Amino acid sequence: VIDMCGMAKQYNEAPHVEKNPWLATISVTRSSGLEKCKAAVITPHFVLTAAHCFNIDDEVHQIKVLTNDGKRYAVTNVISHPNYNVNAKKPKIAEFYDYDIALVEIGDKNKRTIKKEKIEFNPKVRPICIPCTEGTTRALRKKVAQTTCDEHEATLLKWGIVEALFITEEDNELTRKDVTIKTGDQKPVCNRDALKAPLYVNVTDVSEVVSDRFLCTGGTEPQVDAFTCKGDSGGPLVINHRQRYIQVGVISWGVANLCINMNRASMTKPYARDFHTNLFKVLPWLESRLKDEGISFL
Ligand SMILES: CO[C@H]1CCN(Cc2c(C)cc(C)c3[nH]ccc23)[C@H](CO)C1
Secondary structure: OOOOOOOOOOOOOOOHHHHOOOEEEEEEEEOOEEEEEEEEEEEOOEEEEOHHHOOOOOOHHHEEEEEOOOOEEEEEEEEEOOOOOOOOOOOOOOOOOOOOOEEEEEOOOOOOOOOOOOOOOEOOEOOOEOOOEHHHHHHOOOOOOOOOHHHHHHHHOOOOEEEEEEEEEEOOEEEEEEEEEEOHHHHHHHHHHHHHOHHHOOOOOHHHOOOOOEEEEEOOOOOOOOOOOHHHOOOEEEEEEOOEEEEEEEEEEEOOOOEEOOEEOOOOOOOOEEEEEEHHHOHHHHHHHHHHHOOOEO
């Protein structure tokens, strides 16, 4: 039977890793030090993360994927979105995060075996649902035959304020952080604060840095949202739909760095917005890369 996506333990005392079994960590070992990002388990061979976690000259042997059960996996390929280019608008815009998304393929090139290593699922390691797949149609409890991708988007990213969550790691413990995605008429108000980012002070038009590919969260209206830290990069922005979990975004960048070495400030700021790559805006790329993975896209 196809693995049910977006399933997790719900009971209060469940270990945090079993409440968030799709979270993975990516480590990149460089001579300059260790970089860590978050990722989401999508299939036994792929995790989804942010493209900005990698540098051009990173080689796959420097990259490991760690799952909640403590297993470390070798990586055979990093597939960043072809339109991602952090330098695209230099020198005016020092860092440009459009299409900040990447698939990391698990496996070990060196092993003689033909079969690639793959992520073993268990109560601590399970895949999350991604939009416009049959798995998500089932997770939304809709009819497989009639449900369209537009219906997924209309159901998940309703107009206005959408409750969502991301998972961060504090003191070696996974904790959920609640945020609200500002869509519809709330989106411009949220996007505008991007110009408060230190690097963007000379930018006059917000659409130069916040493309249509982004979902915007954070700030203090209509609720005080959690904010992301750099170390949260690449993690999934998740919607809990009747106890099934669907990833709608990948954490890309934030306006304010309210964390020192993942120690979060106690207070957020009204302009502390976070931007996430919207999976609904990169579906052709996702589908083309995941076609042999047993995920059926709508
Ligand atoms: C446009 O300029 C800003 C881009 C992002 N920045 C760092 C950063 C990254 C890279 C990723 C995630 C998830 C972050 N969450 C909070 C900050 C932050 C700094 C701001 O601190 C400068």
